[in-house]
Amino acid sequence: MSNNSFLQISYIFAVTLVAILSAYEVGYIVNNVVTIWPATAVIYWAIRHFGLSGFIGTALAGCIHSYAWLNFPLFNLLIPLSSSLCAWGAVILERHFNPRGYIFDGSHNMLIFLTVGIGGFSLSSAIIGNILISVQFAVPWSAYGIGVWNWFLADYTGGIMLAPLLLVLPLFYKQVITEWRISLVEITLSFLLLALITLVFLSGIMKNYGTFSPMFLGLPGAIFMSTRGASARVCLCFFLFTVAALMMTVTLGGNTEDNVGLRTVQLYLTIVLVCGLILHSVRVERGKLINKLADERRQLEIRVKERTAELSREVSEKKEIALKMEALARIDPLTKLYNRRYFAELAARDLIRGQRNNEPVSLCMLDIDYFKTINDTYGHPTGDSVLVELAQILLREIRHEIDSVVRLGGEEFAILMPQTPLKVAKEVCERIRHKVASHNFKVDEGAKIKPKRLLVTISIGIIECPLIEDTIDSSISAADKALYQAKHEGRNCVICGELPRVI
Structure with missing residues (x-):
């Protein structure tokens, strides 16, 4: 193994481990049930970007966490291994339908990422993981469907709120740091929207419509942001808004033992993020098509000018030839009379x-x-x-x-x-x-x-x-x-x- 590969594995291992532990620290683990799993995004991004090194680093981080922190039996090490394998399979399948790999090229590529990529990874990981848990802990198979749904929703939420941001990291400096004034405005707007939602939530104005119905106020903001900023800034604002909204939900209450409140907000935010990402990809695609049409129009204008000039030259040459032929028809070649x-x-x-x-x-x-x-x-x-x-x-x-x-x-x-x-x-x-x-x-x-x-x-x-x-x-x-x-x-x-x- 080369030094470069070793450094990659070490880097991915550290990032994945931090992502796993952060889920516990910020309150995404409620009543020993995982509600959001940001590690999904890190695992998918690492394998998508680094290949084999990403697989080794993420699988190693998951196994060490399961064994050292959770005191799980050796059998449960199969869960992080299967998770990394599922991510690898989903990456291969996504790349098959989207060889270029850039998810913001258009709505088609974004849908592939959300369904085949993150969606396929989350679903396959939930199915395999729940089978392993059911076998190990003798969980009744009647609860298998609920377990798969909770696992899938946790992985999918963590994936779509963070994975797009990780995938646009190469654009982060250009679109966020160098354009920091625009970034500051958009981030401020995101938090102002969240503050408005919080005030509505605390005021109880919409309590008759459900405890978490004020979160629906985030949809106009998501639509506005997705049609406004560059990809890196949009993903950053979506991530910050999602994290803050979920933390507010956990902090202000509403969690019962079955986590119905948090699940409601989580499901809604997932829908908002999916709609926002698709809408943004449509906007990017539209912008590229407009630029392409503008380039084609410029090229067409250049070709028309060149062809016009060429035709003008041809007409001039033919006219000159015609004049010469006419002169030859009128002029005696010897005396020029x-x-x-x-x-x-x-x-x-x-x-x-x-x-x-x-x-x-x-x-x-x-x-x-x-x-x-x-x-x-x-x-x-x-x-x-x-x-x-x-x-x-x-x-x-x-x-x-x-x-x-x-x-x-x-x-x-x-x-x-x-x-x-x-x-x-x-x-x-x-x-x-x-x-x-x-x-x-x-x-x-x-x-x-x-x-x-x-x-x-x-x-x-x-x-x-x-x-x-x-x-x-x-x-x-x-x-x-x-x-x-x-x-x-x-x-x-x-x-x-x-x-x-x-x-």
């Missing part, structure tokens, strides 16, 4: 706006002269470079907030000029033609032929669009004819179409 697909939408928009505001809209179609020769002579990379540089020149020469430049495909481009009459459009196109003709285009480094200067010219056809509906195709066709005429007349020139403007 609008493409042919978007040209019809731009033209329709500008024509509708011109029709609404009665403003002229000019359409310019331009084409690079001899572009196939450039590709064949200098290579396609040089041709692509020429297209990009031409696009940059066009963008520099237009009004960015009003005009639009489109690459229709290959070397063909278009310029939409809203709010621009044909005369002004021709001036702009001439300026563009001169800029292009004087620009020194780059030749790709990989080209086999590298001229000192690569000069490029363009041909342009212009048409002022008629401001009537369904004129897009006809305007494009007229501008194409003007461009074809510019090509036919020698290229590097600007030709205005002759399509009349309809107002």
Whole structure:
């Protein structure tokens, strides 16, 4: 046996022995009949908490007390041994239904403790103990039922008034010592209630309703306390109230030889304690459920915020992708100008706006002269470079907030000029033609032929669009004819179409 186990057994032995002897000192033994047995709580707590060490310590204390103080025969040592064994069995059974072991987790666990735990221990101990006493002292079996009831009530009262307090000892410092102001208030309220009961008892106001009926005034106090304080403070107040009430009953009288008065108070206090403990466990369970729901709500809010943020990111990403896809659908990847697909939408928009505001809209179609020769002579990379540089020149020469430049495909481009009459459009196109003709285009480094200067010219056809509906195709066709005429007349020139403007 280790030193730790020996110290545990010694500690449990001392505590159990004190609990047994205290029953005699405070008057719980009346007319040689045990009315309350606090040792039940100590035995159950010790075995529940310390296991085998608790069993050895409690059984040893009970045996020594029976043999040394009561001068019982050796046969009667079986009573404390059977009591510890019954407690062990009840602990195992309670732990089976309540593996966590904490009795205030909810009403279910409290009911298990009160019925299977303390209740099972008290009942089995009463049955076995009375059998042993009946055999040893030749007690008539007709009195066996009364003996079992008295024994059970004594054990059960002692168990429920002290065992819950022992089981919450780990919380005692936090809930009683550190919160001593609240503890003082609640303990004071308990004693004030007891004082009120005492005054009613002494006044004789309720003597017609029974000597001990004033004790029923304790029920509202028990209900109030069970719904108010922390578990350790509730158990402490219940214990102090029970001890004081029972001592008052013994001191003020009412005990007859059959202890009817004390038994009445004892039974009532047992009911009050059971109701109070169950009600308190319901309150604790409710508080935990509320906290759990609050935590789940916070977690849910966090998850909702995270999911909302995630969805927002996804929407933003999809929106960004959609914008990119839309841009890709509208933009020519080489020159970064609008493409042919978007040209019809731009033209329709500008024509509708011109029709609404009665403003002229000019359409310019331009084409690079001899572009196939450039590709064949200098290579396609040089041709692509020429297209990009031409696009940059066009963008520099237009009004960015009003005009639009489109690459229709290959070397063909278009310029939409809203709010621009044909005369002004021709001036702009001439300026563009001169800029292009004087620009020194780059030749790709990989080209086999590298001229000192690569000069490029363009041909342009212009048409002022008629401001009537369904004129897009006809305007494009007229501008194409003007461009074809510019090509036919020698290229590097600007030709205005002759399509009349309809107002």
